[in-house]
Amino acid sequence: MSQAPKYELAAEAAYAQGPPQSVGRVLWRRFLKHRLALGSLIALVLLVLAALAAPLAEAVSGLDANKVDLLGRFLPPTAEHWLGTDELGRDLLLRLLYGGQVSLLAGLAAALCSAVIGTALGLLAGYYGGSLDAFLMRLADGVIALPLLPLLIVLAAVDLTKLGLPEAVATSEDVSFYRIVILISIVGWTTVARLVRGATLSMCSREFVRAAEALGAGGPRIMLVHILPNVVSPIIVATTLSVGNIILLESVLSFLGLGIQPPIASWGNMLTGAQELIWSDPALAVWPGLLIFVTVIAFNFLGDGLQDALDPRAIQE
Amino acid sequence: MTRFIVQRLAESFIVLLIMSFVIYGLIGLMPGDPIDLMITADPKLTPEDQARLRALYGLDKPIVERYFNWLSAAASGDLGYSRVHARPVLDILLPALGNTVWLMGLSFVLALVIAMPAGIAAALRPQSASDNAINLLAFAGISIPPFWLAILLIILFAVVLGWLPAGGMGEPGLASKLQHLALPVVTLTLVTVGGIVRFVRAAMMEALRQDYVRTARAKGLSARRVVLGHVLRNAMIPVVTILALNFGALFSGALITETMFGWLGMGKTIYDSILGNDFNLALVGLLFATLTTLLANLLADVTYAWLDPRISYK
Numbered sequence: 001m002s003q004a005p006k007y008e009l010a011a012e013a014a015y016a017q018g019p020p021q022s023v024g025r026v027l028w029r030r031f032l033k034h035r036l037a038l039g040s041l042i043a044l045v046l047l048v049l050a051a052l053a054a055p056l057a058e059a060v061s062g063l064d065a066n067k068v069d070l071l072g073r074f075l076p077p078t079a080e081h082w083l084g085t086d087e088l089g090r091d092l093l094l095r096l097l098y099g100g101q102v103s104l105l106a107g108l109a110a111a112l113c114s115a116v117i118g119t120a121l122g123l124l125a126g127y128y129g130g131s132l133d134a135f136l137m138r139l140a141d142g143v144i145a146l147p148l149l150p151l152l153i154v155l156a157a158v159d160l161t162k163l164g165l166p167e168a169v170a171t172s173e174d175v176s177f178y179r180i181v182i183l184i185s186i187v188g189w190t191t192v193a194r195l196v197r198g199a200t201l202s203m204c205s206r207e208f209v210r211a212a213e214a215l216g217a218g219g220p221r222i223m224l225v226h227i228l229p230n231v232v233s234p235i236i237v238a239t240t241l242s243v244g245n246i247i248l249l250e251s252v253l254s255f256l257g258l259g260i261q262p263p264i265a266s267w268g269n270m271l272t273g274a275q276e277l278i279w280s281d282p283a284l285a286v287w288p289g290l291l292i293f294v295t296v297i298a299f300n301f302l303g304d305g306l307q308d309a310l311d312p313r314a315i316q317e
Numbered sequence: 318m319t320r321f322i323v324q325r326l327a328e329s330f331i332v333l334l335i336m337s338f339v340i341y342g343l344i345g346l347m348p349g350d351p352i353d354l355m356i357t358a359d360p361k362l363t364p365e366d367q368a369r370l371r372a373l374y375g376l377d378k379p380i381v382e383r384y385f386n387w388l389s390a391a392a393s394g395d396l397g398y399s400r401v402h403a404r405p406v407l408d409i410l411l412p413a414l415g416n417t418v419w420l421m422g423l424s425f426v427l428a429l430v431i432a433m434p435a436g437i438a439a440a441l442r443p444q445s446a447s448d449n450a451i452n453l454l455a456f457a458g459i460s461i462p463p464f465w466l467a468i469l470l471i472i473l474f475a476v477v478l479g480w481l482p483a484g485g486m487g488e489p490g491l492a493s494k495l496q497h498l499a500l501p502v503v504t505l506t507l508v509t510v511g512g513i514v515r516f517v518r519a520a521m522m523e524a525l526r527q528d529y530v531r532t533a534r535a536k537g538l539s540a541r542r543v544v545l546g547h548v549l550r551n552a553m554i555p556v557v558t559i560l561a562l563n564f565g566a567l568f569s570g571a572l573i574t575e576t577m578f579g580w581l582g583m584g585k586t587i588y589d590s591i592l593g594n595d596f597n598l599a600l601v602g603l604l605f606a607t608l609t610t611l612l613a614n615l616l617a618d619v620t621y622a623w624l625d626p627r628i629s630y631k
Contacts, residue, residue: 145562145610145614146565146610147565147569147606147607148565148566149569149572149573150606151603153587154340154347158347159347159349162348252462255462255464256576268462274468275468275577278468278471278472285472289462289465289468292462293457296460296461296462297457300456301456
């Protein structure tokens with residue numbers, strides 16, 4: 001009777017090697033293996049913390065991020081101004097931190113809005129199909145096919161008072177932030193919508209969805225309760241990857257003078273005047289761009305790592 | 318096939334018509350209108366003069382009527398005058414188109430020359446040091462802000478080393494043109510090459526997994542013949558399609574590059590005309606850009622059908 005147990009199935013054999021691990025732990029372990037993604041996550045957390053600490057840094061150093069000092073322009077790094085001052089004598093480090101708040105928030109907000117719009121449209125297209133599906137997917141094709149940057153420039157140049165917005169709203173300082181988030185969401189929903197539509201289509205023929213239908217669940221309930229939880233991972237990956245692209249797009253528009261408007265600082269608009277300054281103070285042109293670059297590449301690595309961790313085809317290794 | 322192309326052409330034409338209306342409407346929503354600009358230029362205009370001018374240019378009519386007036390004029394070949402340049406818009410757009418073709422064409426070829434070997438090498442040895450290095454560089458290319466890359470290149474090659482001009486069109490003649498094209502082409506190449514490398518790598522990996530590759534290896538073909546004859550040929554089908562579909566992104570990159578280096582191409586012309594309230598030029602320029610992008614997409618579909626015999630279009 002001392003015969004070793006024989007395992008009939010690979011699954012049983014795998015089970016015998018130890019208790020099953022929760023899905024979350026497996027995913028986390030696979031994510032940890034992706035060192036670039038992990039490093040990127042740490043870098044991003046540090047960047048966000050630094051940007052959030054801007055008011056604190058302002059209070060501790062006794063400097064004011066928006067105080068113009070025409071006698072102290074283009075200062076090299078000193079004990080007071082760690083990265084020196086810009087063309088108006090403002091502290092560069094503080095402006096970078098405040099600019100980071102705006103750029104990061106704009107990127108995250110626009111990515112989130114795009115994801116929500118894309119998920120909703122993708123679910124509708126995939127679940128109801130038919131002419132709604134055809135229309136939405138043609139629309140997505142059309143948006144993807146167009147030369148986006150010139151069209152975004154026109155959209156960003158539109159005079160909001162001509163759209164019937166009250167003067168006070170159209171000229172307030174914050175409006176450039178909301179405008180850019182809305183503009184990017186209008187064009188940014190397509191990737192998520194296509195992914196969700198595809199995933200929804202394959203879910204619709206699965207037993208649990210058919211069972212829910214047989215039990216009399218309505219369309220909205222099936223989409224939100226049964227399908228959505230099963231299509232979350234492609235949404236997370238696509239959204240993470242889109243944050244980088246969106247921060248890049250925001251910086252381009254702000255750089256061209258059509259995104260975030262001064263006096264609000266963003267990493268993009270801090271570079272607007274830099275092209276004229278490269279002869280006098282190249283450092284001013286280097287720092288904001290470096291931060292955009294680091295942030296965007298970190299989001300891309302993070303998305304790439306998440307994709308590997310969440311990809312069901314990669315499970316067997 | 319012919320029927321498919323005709324149908325797609327008709328679809329593209331309809332999209333172009335819709336876009337022309339959208340763009341016409343958006344341009345009407347931009348700050349100021351031509352009469353406002355005349356008022357700024359000549360404060361002596363009385364309100365009656367203004368009303369007369371508005372009637373003369375048809376600006377008192379509703380937008381739909383104005384659009385159809387513009388459309389019938391455009392259909393008969395009258396695309397209007399540029400307000401800033403005081404010349405027919407085509408006189409400005411056609412040379413700009415030529416300059417953009419130089420910039421985009423050279424960058425595209427250069428990007429392909431770099432991306433094809435890099436993507437293939439990465440796919441043949443996945444997870445190796447060379448694959449990781451290529452992947453890292455590709456990610457860097459995708460993530461770098463194009464305008465910042467332009468600034469860095471200007472600082473290095475124009476300010477510090479003084480080898481190349483920082484921008485502008487240069488004198489007539491090929492040598493000067495190429496000299497002034499060098500930095501813009503390098504910029505546009507570097508920001509587009511990363512994406513292409515990743516496409517090529519992914520397509521090669523996908524093709525390497527196929528059964529016919531195993532068969533080809535099993536019957537004893539050399540590695541070289543397997544890669545070039547079986548893998549590469551099949552991997553190129555999605556790559557060609559994606560390259561054509563990416564035309565819009567390439568054009569967006571060209572707009573930034575041209576603006577940074579003062580290269581008078583389509584992108585810079587469109588950007589300047591929007592900022593300078595040059596309504597006609599902006600409108601026609603944007604439609605030109607839309608039309609070329611739509612044609613590139615059509616080209617993508619046709620080459621896909623042509624390269625992949627499994628796809629048939631009734």
